[in-house]
Amino acid sequence: MPKKSEIAKHWREKIFEIGLFMDWGEPACWSCGAYDSENDITDPNTPFNEIFLAWDKQKYLERCHIIPRGLGGCNCPGNIVLLCKKCHRENPDTDNPSLFLKWMTKRKNFGTRRYEELKTAFTEFDLELNTLNFFVYAYSEIFFNFVEKKAIAVRGKYTDSTRVSCLLEWLEQYNTQELIKQLPNEMQGYVKKRILE
Template identity: 30%
Template sequence: MSMPSKWEIAQFWEQGRNRDEFAPHLSLVEPCCFACGWFSECWEEKTPRARWRRARLERAHIVPRSLGGPDTADNLLLLCRPCHEDSPDWADPRQMARWIATRAERPSKEVETFQAWFAAASEAPEFRDAVASVATEQNAQERVMDLLQGLMAQAGTHFAVGTSPGTRVAVLRTAAERIRSWDKHGMSDG
C-alpha cells in the first residue's frame, strides 16, 4: 500500500473524529501545519488539492513506523519541518495529541520572510539611509525593488536553509552602495 497523498491526509482529518486533537489548525482551503498553524507559501494553484500537493509540509507519523505505526491517513499528520523534528516518536497517540495542544503557533512563511528581512535591515542601517535619500524621487520604489530583485538573483542559497541572514544583509548593503551611486536627477545606475 502506498503512502496517502497530502490531500488525502487533509481530507481524512477534516472529517476525522479526533480532528480537534490532531489537526486543530486545519483548513482545506489553505495548507497549514496541523500542529502550529504555519501557512506554507501561498501558491496560485486553482484547486485546494493542487495547493496541498505543493505545500511545504511533511508527512509525520502519529505512531512511528519503527514502533508499528502504519502508513495510513489516520496515523499521518502534515507538519512543518520544525514541528516534525520536534514531535514525539512514541507508541501512545495521546502523547502526540498532548504535544500538539501545547505547541505554540507559528506565523506564515510570508510573515517569517518579512521578519527575516526586517532583522537584516537592522544590521544594515546604511540601506535605510540610502532609501531615504531617494524616497521622493520619481519611480524610486520601483527602482529599489528592481535592484533588490536583481541582487537576489545573484545571491546563493544554503541547501535546506534558503537565503541566509548573512546573505540578506549583504544584499541590503550592496543595494545601499548602488543606490548611493545613482544620479540624483535621473536615478541612473552609476
C-alpha cells in the first residue's frame, strides 16, 4: 500500500482535471474537505517535495480504493484517494471509476453536512438554529460546563441531541444580553450585530 504522501504526489496535477482544488500544504479529505490544521505547512519556503510529507501525518485521512480490491482494483496510487473516515465509509464501492469520481466531486462539504445535522437536532427539539443559539451552543464555555454537569459523554463525546436538550434548559435561565456576555469577547459584537439585522 503506498504512503499517503505518494498518493498525493501522484494526484498533484490530475486532481484539478477532475474538478477539485487542493492546497497540498493543508491536507484535507478529497471529498468533503474535512481537515485538521495541526500538520499544515505554513512556511512558504518549504520545498515542494517536503510539503507532501505532511500528508503522512494525517491520522484522520484514510486510503480509499476507487475500484475496491475485491473487484480487481490495485493498490497503486492511481486507484487510491485520501478520504476522511466518514467519506470512506460512505463511498460507492463499485467497479466504475467515473461514478466514484463523480460522487467524490459532488459530495457536500463537511461544513454543509454538519450544519444540516445540527439543524436537524435543533428542529427535533422545536428550537430555532439562529445566531445566538448557535454561538452559545458552540462557543460558551459556561454552557459547556453546564453540559458536563447535566449529561454524560458517550464514547468520549456529547451527541448533538444531548447538547441541544441541555441548551433548552440553559436558555430558560438567561435573557439575550446575559447570553451574549457568556460568549468570548471577540464574538460578542458580531452576535449583537447579527441579532439586530
